[in-house]
Amino acid sequence: MFLASVSMAPMAWADVLYQVNITDPEHHLAQVSVSFPMTNERQLQVNLPVWRTGKYTVLPLADGIRNFVAKDEHGQPLTWQRTASGEWQVALEQPSQVTVTYQLYANELGQRVRDISNTHAYLDASGVMMYSPSFRDQPVQVALTVPENWKSYSGMAAGIKPHTFVADNYDVLIDSPIETGISQYRNFSADGKAFELVVWGEGNFDIEQMVKDLQKVTVKSQDIWQGYPFERYLFIVHATSGARGATEHINSTVIQLPRFSFRERKDYLRFISTASHEFIHTWNVKAYRPEGLVPYDFQQENMSDLLWMAEGSTSYFQNQLLLRAGVMSAKEFLEDIAKRIERNQHTPGREQQSVAETSLGEWVATSGDYASNHSINIYSEGYLVSMALDYQLLRDSKLKASYRDVHKLLYRDYAIPKGYNAQTIKTLLQQLTKRDYSDWWSKNVESPVSYDFNEMLEHAGLALSYGKDAKTKAFIGASVSGTSLKFTSVERNGPAWTAGIAAGDELVAINGLKVTADGFEKRIEDFKVGDKVSVTLFKDDTLQTYVVTLAETPAGKLAIKPLDKAARSQKALFEAWLGIDWPFDSDGNFKKAD
Known part of the structure; x- marks a missing residue:
């Protein structure tokens, strides 16, 4: 009977416990501990994902890990070895609970995996919280230790104590990022569902307008689907100093935009369109997705010909x-x-x-x-x-x-x-x-x-x-960096391409006259369709001149x-x-x- 109970230990219904202590926010540091239930395995495999959901690229997430330590249920150190970039094997001589601890460096806001500063922390489990395949399906609890005036939010259910969350398993945890810190908060309801909006950072946004429009947009999801895969949904917005992008999750999303890019109509449309995109992902990708991504394999590429x-x-x-x-x-x-x-x-x-x-x-x-x-x-x-x-x-x-x-x-x-x-x-x-x-x-x-x-x-x-009076203008089929004057793009089979110019070439002059940092496009406009112009440039540090025959392109905006x-x-x-x-x-x- 003892052997039977031990053999069932990895499948026992016991929580995996996570503790994240924001110990040094000024330097983007935290201390993380993960406590795994009793196991009889001789080697407990512990992983940190090598990619995060929503970004189909392998990332160096494990590079943020230092001071890895593994201990048994009595606090005695266990031997371990690192067997892959995101994998540690912990040796066990007898059945035991296992706790691993490590220092986390979190200064990757733009990747939307982890960021810790003196005003907030954004924690996506893929870059923060290790897991063991043996306990991936077990329920999890997360507890945060944060500065006194911070508040914590997540699409996960809240625990009994402040700054704690619970989830059914690691797959829910990894798809339910946490935003904790000093932020603005609003909540609203739509079609019988609860919604929350948390905005970290200062900027020229109108949070009340955000709420008003999000309330309108969310219900229109039912023009496509019938029903919702959630009861509560969290919008996280970062008004930043440069990072931009967004990532979908099963019960939430995070949207990042420069802090002063909300007021102008075109800027606001970019925000609300992004919010709509990520919300749609709650169905398309999170509720159903191509079979190559079901279930997620967090340790390698998940191939599919249907990512489009x-x-x-x-x-x-x-x-x-x-x-x-x-x-x-x-x-x-x-x-x-x-x-x-x-x-x-x-x-x-x-x-x-x-x-x-x-x-x-x-x-x-x-x-x-x-x-x-x-x-x-x-x-x-x-x-x-x-x-x-x-x-x-x-x-x-x-x-x-x-x-x-x-x-x-x-x-x-x-x-x-x-x-x-x-x-x-x-x-x-x-x-x-x-x-x-x-x-x-x-x-x-x-x-x-x-x-x-x-x-x-x-x-x-x-x-x-x-337009009714459509006009044309000269077209060279290339663009130039405004600072280095290097060609950043040369359109295949366009005039510059045909002449032999390539991306990376450094522009010097057109028809023997120097081109200024902001004058390339204006200079091309001085010519007519069919004109031949001499483009002098450095190619591999060698001064060369190419003759380009300018083509034709519409002068107006397509409508x-x-x-x-x-x-x-x-x-x-x-x-x-x-x-x-x-x-x-x-x-x-x-x-x-x-």
């Missing part, structure tokens, strides 16, 4: 929620699509990489000149593929089904612990339309694709336009306009697509409401 659906489709829906909620106007919504289309037209990588391939390559994806010339990304191109699929669904179903229905069914029928794959999606598409989407999938998902956006938009009574005579069927598709009335008057102008 996880991220790009979320981007596709984010502004639709704002539009339906009345937080974004139809004019602003269509302006955003026009920008995305224009960016796509200047991304030569669309001719080389499919969204399926870029999904598989996300773990090693880079940015910059090479990326835009030879790659696409899961966000922007995933958005456009989602839009193309939405249009196809609307047409094939005679407006009875849309891309929203695909995600509604994924939430209903493929929620975690299930996962979905490409065949799942094609099956759902066939169920909704009675058509086989294999060819469509091959051409649009598994192959590089360049869309005829005018042909696509025409179905909704829309067209791309540079989406209504067709002169949009048919009733085209307006009907528009309304089924976006869930709003046709927003244009008889003269093709936006109605006053917009």
Whole structure:
């Protein structure tokens, strides 16, 4: 009987206890201890993840760990060895509870894994709290020791004492970051659910406006899904001195923006659109996700060819929620699509990489000149593929089904612990339309694709336009850093590329005249389409001159306009697509409401 009870020890229902002591916030330090229940294993494996959810990149998280110590239930030291970048093996001679302690350095706010300062701490378990695979499914308790005037918040349930939280297991813990410190707090309800907003940092934001708009947007999620995967949801906002970005979690999100980037309309739209994006992730990724990510493997890459659906489709829906909620106007919504289309037209990588391939390559994806010339990304191109699929669904179903229905069914029928794959999606598409989407999938998902956006938009009574009096200007197909005068991007097969100029070359002069730090684009505007200009530069520290024949590009800003005579069927598709009335008057102008 004793042996039987010992053999069951790793499965016993006992909590894993975490204690995080903010010991030296000025220097970004904390002391962390993790107490594991009784185990009879001869080697207890302890891990710190090598990536965090929402960012599909291996990160050096374990570099923030120092002074690792393991002890048994009597406080006696245990021998251990480090067997991987995020793995420690603790040796046990007899069954025992095990406690590990370590110093944590937390100064990585922009990565959204850990940050400790004299006014707050942001703690994402992936960069803070070790786990053992043997106890990953066990309930956890977290206790914080923080400065006296701090308050602590998390999507996790609060414990009995202040600054404590509890979760069903490590997977909930790792997806429920903690924000503790000096902050502003608001709460509100929407559609019977409890919501909280915590803002750390000072800036030009209007917290009351945030609450008002978040309350409007959150309920519009039900235009896509039925039901909520949470009872309480926490928005964490960091008004920072430079860090920007956002990360979704199962019951919360964190959004980071520079502190003075909230007041202007375009800046506020960036914030509220990001909040919408991360909130949508509560369903798309957190409630259901591709089978390559179910369950998460925290110690290695989780491969999937459907990350474009996880991220790009979320981007596709984010502004639709704002539009339906009345937080974004139809004019602003269509302006955003026009920008995305224009960016796509200047991304030569669309001719080389499919969204399926870029999904598989996300773990090693880079940015910059090479990326835009030879790659696409899961966000922007995933958005456009989602839009193309939405249009196809609307047409094939005679407006009875849309891309929203695909995600509604994924939430209903493929929620975690299930996962979905490409065949799942094609099956759902066939169920909704009675058509086989294999060819469509091959051409649009598994192959590089360049869309005829005018042909696509025409179905909704829309067209791309540079204005009635559209003009052109000279185009060199390159951009230059304003400080170093180095070429930062050279568009593949553009004029500069064809002449032999490459990213990293250092610009000196055009037609023998020095170019100033802010004068490159203005200087190109001095020439006409077809002019040949001499570009002098340093390439590998050697002074060289290249002759570039300038091409033609539209001088204005791309916009989406209504067709002169949009048919009733085209307006009907528009309304089924976006869930709003046709927003244009008889003269093709936006109605006053917009």
